[in-house]
Amino acid sequence: MHGGGASWPLRGHEGASRAGRFGNGEMNDLIFTVAIDGPAAAGKGTIARAIAARFGLAHLDTGLLYRAAAAKGGDPVAAARTLTEADLAAPGLRSEAAGEAASRVAAIPEVRAALLDFQRRFARRPGGAVLDGRDIGTVVCPEAEVKLYVTASPEVRAHRRWLEQGGEAAAVLAEVKARDARDAGRAVAPLARAPDALVLDTSAMTVDEAVARAAAAVAAALGR
Numbered sequence: 001m002h003g004g005g006a007s008w009p010l011r012g013h014e015g016a017s018r019a020g021r022f023g024n025g026e027m028n029d030l031i032f033t034v035a036i037d038g039p040a041a042a043g044k045g046t047i048a049r050a051i052a053a054r055f056g057l058a059h060l061d062t063g064l065l066y067r068a069a070a071a072k073g074g075d076p077v078a079a080a081r082t083l084t085e086a087d088l089a090a091p092g093l094r095s096e097a098a099g100e101a102a103s104r105v106a107a108i109p110e111v112r113a114a115l116l117d118f119q120r121r122f123a124r125r126p127g128g129a130v131l132d133g134r135d136i137g138t139v140v141c142p143e144a145e146v147k148l149y150v151t152a153s154p155e156v157r158a159h160r161r162w163l164e165q166g167g168e169a170a171a172v173l174a175e176v177k178a179r180d181a182r183d184a185g186r187a188v189a190p191l192a193r194a195p196d197a198l199v200l201d202t203s204a205m206t207v208d209e210a211v212a213r214a215a216a217a218v219a220a221a222l223g224r
């Protein structure tokens with residue numbers, strides 16, 4: 001058990017969400033981006049949601065864009081160019097099969113190009129934003145005020161995926177490693193740590209510890 005807190009992995013509100021710290025129409029023109037990158041099941045999404053809620057920032061799970069583009073079927077480039085909100089709500093996008101398919105279409109340069117503008121606009125929207133993915137601090141928003149690289153050992157990440165999805169443990173580990181290799185080995189926007197990113201290895205951390213470390217970095221950048 002983690003003292004009084006949540007446990008890995010957390011699944012809550014998915015996709016783009018707006019936490020309401022500046023609610024009720026209050027104007028807030030802060031331009032502030034938190035870029036969170038890292039490999040599959042490292043805890044990026046959990047940390048991103050917690051940071052968005054705590055600091056009142058919008059959140060975009062960019063993996064969902066690639067999952068939705070892959071799931072749409074047909075030509076993935078056309079799918080990426082015509083993605084809608086409804087596509088992001090398609091059933092089954094969270095499955096490992098959808099993640100695997102996403103990682104294949106994510107290696108296509110035209111797919112990445114089609115999704116870039118939307119992510120960049122989201123990153124610099126007034127009020128501030130948290131984006132999690134693979135290339136946020138390196139390609140989508142190299143000017144991000146806070147960059148985190150969230151990682152954990154392949155074994156720990158596979159265990160978290162297994163807790164979430166079940167299946168055969170050895171097969172889950174093999175899938176995690178295969179996806180890591182594809183994401184880090186592709187020619188365009190490979191998974192990589194930005195040189196100025198703070199590395200959070202969550203292998204031996206509780207959710208609360210990881211979120212506290214991330215929140216301290218965000219608070220420092222905000223001057224709070």
Ligand code: CDP
Pocket residue numbers: 039040041042062063064066067099102103104106107132133134135136179183
């Ligand atoms: O939740 P998990 O970390 O397993 O996956 P995800 O973040 O939803 O991403 C699914 C796949 O989309 C990844 O394996 C990447 O290949 C791709 N992706 C990407 O290329 N660039 C991003 N910014 C986000 C995801």
